[in-house]
Amino acid sequence: MALEDAKTQVDQAFTRADPRGLSFENAFGGATSFLRRRYTKDLTGVDVAVTGIPFDQAVTHRPGTRFGPRAIREASSLQAFDAPYGWGYDPLSLLNVADYGDMPFDYANIRDVPARITAHIGAIMDAGAAPITLGGDHFITLPILRAMAERHGPVALIQFDAHSDTWVDDDPDRIDHGTFLYKAIRQGLVDPAACVSVGIRTDNPDTLGVTILDAPSVHQDGVQATLERIRAVVGDRPTYVTFDIDALDPAFAPGTGTPVWGGLASWQAAALLRGLAGINMIGGDVVEVSPPYDTTGATAIAGSHVAFELIALYGWNRRG
Structure with missing residues (x-):
């Protein structure tokens, strides 16, 4: 069936009629929406809206994450043929996932x-949809959390990152x-008692009460023990998941602004995300996928996998 579909499917970002189901359009051609989902601004009946925020004016070192959403979408064309491995269900057949496009803004304002x-x-x-956002630098998570807190109150947070991002800033x-x-x-916006940061490997003496599961502890204690500690922190509270691609070791994700050695391997990240079901x-x-420093495309590929895993994670509790 897939081969037959490949003969007729083209530009599924615009032409697909059924919002659910896999796509067999040639990976090397066509319009590159995320996972070949339909581009739309009409969120009626949409369960998950993938959107890009190509903003990188907040970086401290190397810029370029403004090109992240585009690169992640392109890399995702390799994943549209199959359900994400290891979940045991197909979120693209269960959920109505749409590509909401990028957020418009004045780069000079x-x-x-x-x-x-x-x-x-x-x-x-x-509109009733859950947002899965492609960055952009990690600043974008702050105003996203404002939207979350306006509707849910202070939320729990799972942060995958090389940096705690809790440096003092009262301006x-x-x-x-x-x-x-x-x-x-x-x-x-978040309750620090319900926040956990995974993969940290830079010093910051004041973590403001956030639980730190640094990269060495993940390596030493293993995935299962790490998952147990994450679950104990967030419990059943409404939880936002933010994944800075520099949580991965530069061997797996070199295309980022502030790479730090000793990070998570891609298999560890995959196991942790799936274990949070x-x-x-x-x-x-x-966030923080920077294509100018991603010479092989490996970082964009990692980013597209993370985004797909986040969709699968969201859909888990919504299976029949």
């Missing part, structure tokens, strides 16, 4: 961006990808 992000994500949620006008969690805690997930993002 940086201070306007945070409110735009909050409104953009809020509109997706108010309300600063836009910085390294302080998003500090501000989210100070502004009451059953949490009360309300949305997620993958």
Whole structure:
């Protein structure tokens, strides 16, 4: 059936009639929506809206994540043929997943961006869809969390990252990808007692009460023990999952702005995301994919896999 479909399917981003199901369009051709889902601004009946926020004016080192959403979409064309391995179900057949496109903004009016992000994500949620966001740098998670907290109150957070992102930043006008969690805690968007950061391997003396499961502990204790600790922290609270691609070791994801050695292997990240099945997930993002430093495309591939895993994680509790 797949081979027959491949003869007729083209530009599924615009031509697919059924929002559910796999796609067998040639991976090397066609319009590159995420997983060949239909581009649409009509979220009626949509369960998951994938959206890009190509913003990278908050980086501290190497820029380029503005090209991340485009690269992740292109890499995802390799994944549209099959259900994600290891889940035991097909989220693309269960869920109506749409590509909502990128958020428009004026790149020269940086201070306007945070409110735009909050409104953009809020509109997706108010339409009844869960947002899965492709970044962009990690600053974008702060205004996303504002939209979450406006509808759920302070949420639980699972952060995959090389950096804690809790460095002191009390200037309300600063836009910085390294302080998003500090501000989210100070502004009451997340409950630090229900926040856990996985893969950390940079020093920051004040973690503001966030549970730190650093990369060495994941390597030493193993995936199962790590999952047990994550679950104990977030419980059944509404939980947002943010995945900074630099949580992965640079051997697996070199195309990022602030790479740090000693990180998670891709198999560990996959096992951790799948092992979280059953949490009360309300949305997620993958950020900091920087194509200019991704010479082989490996980082974009990793980012597309993470985004697909987040969709599968969201769909787990919604199976029949």
